[in-house]
Amino acid sequence: MSDVRPDEVSEILRKQLAGFEKEVDIYDVGTVLQIGDGVARVYGLTRAMMSELVEFPHGVFGMVLNLEEDNVGCILFGESSEISEGDTVRRTGRVASMPVGDGMLGRVVNPLGQPIDGRGPVATEKLAPIERKALGVIQRQPVKEPLQTGIKAVDGMIPIGRGQRELIIGDRQTGKTAIALDAIINQRYTHSEKAKKEGIKPVYCIYVAVGQKSSTVAQVVDKLQQEGAMDYTTVIAATATDPAPMQFIAPYSGAALGEFFRDSGRHALVVYDDLTKQAQAYRQVSLLLRRPPGREAYPGDIFYLHSRLLERASKLADELGGGSLTALPVIETQAGDVSAYIPTNVISITDGQIYLEPSMFNSGIRPAINVGISVSRVGGHAQIKAMKKVAGSLRIGLAQYRELEAFAKFGSDLDKSTLAQLKRGSHLVELLKQGQFVPMPVEKQVVALFAGTNGFVDEIPLEQVARYERELLEVMDLRHADLLAQISLTKDLSPEITNSLKGIITQFTESFRASVKA
Amino acid sequence: MKNLQVARRYAQALMEMADAAHTIEDTARDLSSVAAALKASRELRLLAGSPVVRPARKEAIFRELFGKRVGKGTMDFLAFVIARQREVHLEEIAEHFALLRDAKTGVVGVDVVAAVALTAQQEQELSRALGRATGKSVRVKLSVDPAIRGGLVVRVGDTVLDASVRRQLELLKARFIAGGPSTN
Numbered sequence: 001m002s003d004v005r006p007d008e009v010s011e012i013l014r015k016q017l018a019g020f021e022k023e024v025d026i027y028d029v030g031t032v033l034q035i036g037d038g039v040a041r042v043y044g045l046t047r048a049m050m051s052e053l054v055e056f057p058h059g060v061f062g063m064v065l066n067l068e069e070d071n072v073g074c075i076l077f078g079e080s081s082e083i084s085e086g087d088t089v090r091r092t093g094r095v096a097s098m099p100v101g102d103g104m105l106g107r108v109v110n111p112l113g114q115p116i117d118g119r120g121p122v123a124t125e126k127l128a129p130i131e132r133k134a135l136g137v138i139q140r141q142p143v144k145e146p147l148q149t150g151i152k153a154v155d156g157m158i159p160i161g162r163g164q165r166e167l168i169i170g171d172r173q174t175g176k177t178a179i180a181l182d183a184i185i186n187q188r189y190t191h192s193e194k195a196k197k198e199g200i201k202p203v204y205c206i207y208v209a210v211g212q213k214s215s216t217v218a219q220v221v222d223k224l225q226q227e228g229a230m231d232y233t234t235v236i237a238a239t240a241t242d243p244a245p246m247q248f249i250a251p252y253s254g255a256a257l258g259e260f261f262r263d264s265g266r267h268a269l270v271v272y273d274d275l276t277k278q279a280q281a282y283r284q285v286s287l288l289l290r291r292p293p294g295r296e297a298y299p300g301d302i303f304y305l306h307s308r309l310l311e312r313a314s315k316l317a318d319e320l321g322g323g324s325l326t327a328l329p330v331i332e333t334q335a336g337d338v339s340a341y342i343p344t345n346v347i348s349i350t351d352g353q354i355y356l357e358p359s360m361f362n363s364g365i366r367p368a369i370n371v372g373i374s375v376s377r378v379g380g381h382a383q384i385k386a387m388k389k390v391a392g393s394l395r396i397g398l399a400q401y402r403e404l405e406a407f408a409k410f411g412s413d414l415d416k417s418t419l420a421q422l423k424r425g426s427h428l429v430e431l432l433k434q435g436q437f438v439p440m441p442v443e444k445q446v447v448a449l450f451a452g453t454n455g456f457v458d459e460i461p462l463e464q465v466a467r468y469e470r471e472l473l474e475v476m477d478l479r480h481a482d483l484l485a486q487i488s489l490t491k492d493l494s495p496e497i498t499n500s501l502k503g504i505i506t507q508f509t510e511s512f513r514a515s516v517k518a
Numbered sequence: 519m520k521n522l523q524v525a526r527r528y529a530q531a532l533m534e535m536a537d538a539a540h541t542i543e544d545t546a547r548d549l550s551s552v553a554a555a556l557k558a559s560r561e562l563r564l565l566a567g568s569p570v571v572r573p574a575r576k577e578a579i580f581r582e583l584f585g586k587r588v589g590k591g592t593m594d595f596l597a598f599v600i601a602r603q604r605e606v607h608l609e610e611i612a613e614h615f616a617l618l619r620d621a622k623t624g625v626v627g628v629d630v631v632a633a634v635a636l637t638a639q640q641e642q643e644l645s646r647a648l649g650r651a652t653g654k655s656v657r658v659k660l661s662v663d664p665a666i667r668g669g670l671v672v673r674v675g676d677t678v679l680d681a682s683v684r685r686q687l688e689l690l691k692a693r694f695i696a697g698g699p700s701t702n
Contacts, residue, residue, distance in 0.1 A: 028678070
């Protein structure tokens with residue numbers, strides 16, 4: 001290999017530098033008056049805008065949140081340990097923004113768009129403002145396409161549509177994140193060729209981790225990678241060690257990235273895990289900025305914090321590309337208290353909630369969804385016809401079962417119809433149980449629920465129901481894949497399909513019961 | 519934290535009084551000499567900041583020091599500030615008064631940092647150019663800082679015009695790291 005000659009080096013350098021314009025750099029400055037607790041008071045910055053990004057020494061950025069008569073209050077997005085009183089603060093001239101683009105897929109970034117997965121810089125097309133006013137009424141259309149989570153209980157009874165906001169609410173350790181992750185993993189199907197043929201558009205996912213342990217986020221990323229979901233997912237992480245301002249803006253960064261996909265005519269799903277911690281971070285920031293505290297010491301605009309975030313999830317009108325942004329916010333309750341301040345706020349904002357109960361979780365019903373008080377205000381509009389047909393009686397059946405559950409202890413002392421309802425209900429509950437990380441495609445859900453709501457499962461012993469379902473679906477895969485394909489293509493249960501299904505399931509049930517007796 | 523609200527209130531009051539009596543320039547000069555004395559003397563600063571010494575005693579000391587050197591209006595003002603126990607803010611009040619005076623007379627203070635000392639002619643040209651640019655009469659405060667490598671850094675109020683070689687090098691470095699023209 002020949003040595004590089006010095007004049008070659010200067011030639012290349014000269015070419016590189018040739019395009020460099022020498023310009024006078026004009027910027028506005030201020031002086032730090034007081035700094036501490038992640039908040040800085042700056043003197044000067046007379047033309048600073050609200051929510052503008054400002055630069056402190058040592059590469060620390062901050063955001064202007066308080067414009068007062070003689071000083072500007074900024075929150076810091078980094079360590080304040082190297083910044084001292086008297087330091088110069090520079091305006092960047094731009095409102096806090098986040099780089100967005102397809103290059104974000106597969107990456108783990110912080111709320112400012114800086115990569116934290118150690119894989120080098122992210123190649124993005126443009127910057128989008130983190131705070132952005134949601135679209136008006138004219139630009140939207142009603143939600144009409146399903147967002148399949150792959151969880152039978154959800155897709156059957158609390159269906160989510162593209163563009164909807166569905167809250168996942170429950171105590172700690174009840175499976176809230178599990179539902180969100182299953183929903184993300186299930187979107188892998190939407191990126192396949194088969195989905196394209198069925199007219200299903202791909203869904204890009206964004207998982208925003210607010211105030212969680214870094215180890216938990218690492219586990220989530222690992223799991224998503226294993227399931228091949230990272231190809232279409234971005235993780236925005238503001239973990240517990242990140243300063244409160246970072247945790248406060250993290251969901252907005254997620255929304256900004258989601259809006260990028262939505263506005264380009266594509267579909268996106270954003271999971272905010274969780275908004276309780278964002279509210280706490282915002283409370284911290286507000287109190288340090290000396291804003292007056294309200295109920296539970298939250299600032300007066302805590303409702304607006306969540307409402308402006310969730311309003312950005314929408315289904316666009318066809319003239320604007322027909323894209324959508326679906327939001328799955330997560331709220332953690334304390335001791336099941338859904339009438340606390342933050343939970344009631346967010347419940348009133350979202351289009352429904354999935355309520356997870358610890359008692360159900362502990363008695364083995366997982367996902368621990370309390371179907372009675374969970375609701376999806378979009379409902380049937382977000383379901384394919386096939387699902388509507390099988391799941392219609394599901395909710396009623398379960399509701400009746402819940403009412404009669406207390407009588408189950410009387411055993412055979414009840415009348416025939418009550419016994420039948422109890423049997424149907426308990427078997428449906430068993431059928432709706434589902435493992436984690438095994439989201440089920442919608443056509444298989446239809447088959448499983450068809451068997452359940454038409455009474456085929458009633459005579460199977462409860463502990464065998466899981467095996468029954470598994471083997472039934474195996475049989476469908478092996479010998480009747482064309483029927484499954486038909487269901488997913490037509491999205492409906494025509495009379496022929498219904499009859500075929502009935503025949504197949506009857507046959508299978510007989511052979512299964514025979515094998516059980518043996 | 520500098521208590522700007524106190525300084526502002528007192529300076530504003532003094533300005534109104536001086537304006538009515540047409541003694542703005544004299545008052546400004548007096549105040550700046552008081553501020554300079556405070557800056558230069560550690561004992562005076564300690565005295566001004568001490569809550570232990572009674573106001574009457576402080577006033578007597580200040581009268582003896584400044585009585586003959588400043589105008590009556592200024593001396594009365596100093597006595598008033600001491601009586602209100604705000605003498606610890608005197609330096610800030612003087613600073614703010616100077617700002618108000620500048621605003622009133624249409625003078626703008628400009629800080630210029632150069633890499634090497636400028637010649638008298640360069641200074642004159644600079645003042646003229648700045649005066650044209652700002653549309654006001656300009657009071658240039660010049661300082662030399664070799665760290666900027668070359669060029670000038672001009673600061674007018676909160677706005678900085680950075681035409682230094684150091685800034686150009688920083689931008690160049692950022693551009694190289696980004697691998698192309700910076701877009702962010």
